Amino acid sequence: MLSVRDLHVYYDGIHALKGISLEVPKGKIVTLIGANGAGKSSTLRAISGLVKNIKGSIVYDGRDIAGQTPVDIVRGGIMMSPEGRKIFPHLSVLDNLMLGAYSRNNKAEIQKDLEWVYEVFPRLKERSGQKGGTLSGGEQQMLALARALMGAPNLILLDEPSLGLAPLLVKNVFDIIQNINEVGKTVLLVEQNAFAALKIAHYAYVLETGSIVLEGTGKDIMQNAKVCEAYLGG
């Protein structure tokens, strides 16, 4: 479904991604783990068309989307839930969700997805008129996930969805990611919480200062001693 080849990302003077390649097969959960500053967000932002200065190819459904505008990429069926959730605190929960559906025009289908999203996240339905900023951290993360789903993506990019959440909520979030995957969404999951991510991922890549240093199935990586010491805290 998504095939990244030799991707480089540059910020003025900083070579943040040094030619990474990765595959995200249809229907799978693939995770990209690594320490802070490794280049995980840069990878997702490059796929979403948010960083301009990139090199390499990003082939999605057979077409190279590198260099396309974010709007085109969203229309093509890729939605991102950015790091730090980035919900709009001054807008209502409903408006936040509608922003996720901004690129779509079929009102009936949007309404149908809204109802589905409200079913998955009943809390959001209760609070649909409330400002996003008044939600708790966990609820904001649910809103960010739901907002991404409102774009009716085939591929969903999640940037550290467990960031700053209490352990119980983290489990909750990962359960939901698995559910999302089971209804047919392909997931590229970026995490610092390697252990939780590896548990649900079909395949994993380990990123270190802009390069992929290790890849394998979630289980393999979890058993790999190197990862244990570097990312799972022994």
Next chain:
Amino acid sequence: MSLAMFVQHLLNGVTLGSLYALIAIGYTMVYGILRLINFAHSEIFMLGAYFVFWGIVLLHLPWAVAMVVAVIVVGALGVLVDRIAYRPLRDAPRISALISAIGVSFFLQNLAIVVFSAIPREVYRPDWLENAIVVGDIRVLPLTLFVPVLSFLLMMGLVFIVYKTKPGLGMRAISKDIETSYAMGVPVNRVIAITFGIGSALAAASGIMWTLRYPQLQPVMGMIPGFKAFIAAVVGGIGSIQGAVIGGIGLGLIEIMAVAVFPDLAGYRDALAFILLIGILLVKPTGLLGEKLEDKV
């Protein structure tokens, strides 16, 4: 002051204030989204008035039709200004766009001098504006009813667009977080273009109504009202549409009332705006309804 006089001053103040408010809305919307002070906005105001004049003289349009046409054409012109002068600088340091704005302002003003000439022109005013309505001992000029009512309707239209339509949702999102708006698939440049179009159309409407009150056309006519409207936007809280409306109407009322109560102050009228600005900013640095805006890098 008799009640009759008070009512007249009040209507005059609201009339002047509505005109400031319509201009201030454009400043505040553009600033809210791009953190850009659109210096060309006062020239947009001026062009609205000129286009009506030429619509009547050259195309023999009735006044109302000329006004609608001018508002639409100037709205489109605002979109064009953004496309040519600001959009290419979207990723440049903010000072570049600011300098570009000053450039556009000079350009449009000088273009107006070349094309329209600097000689002030008389403005055609529709007949129905001339006859005062007399209720008891209150004498009301139709203008002081027409301007606030039309302004109110335009503002209601704006509220509808901002709070009930998709581009409006895009505007509210972009003004808070442009990067995440991009990520959500909001066509940011198109939404910004719509914002310029709306702001410019409102400024044009203000310029046109301004010449009903001060019936003289000049290429520099936008400078003072534009400046005061900008102050009104800052006083109200730059970035806030409600703030721009309150700031604009408040400034108009204060100007008219102050001169009515202290006729000796008439000469200092233009200074009032600054006194108000300094006074408000000392007490509330973000303006009346402003929230702290994070700096955009």
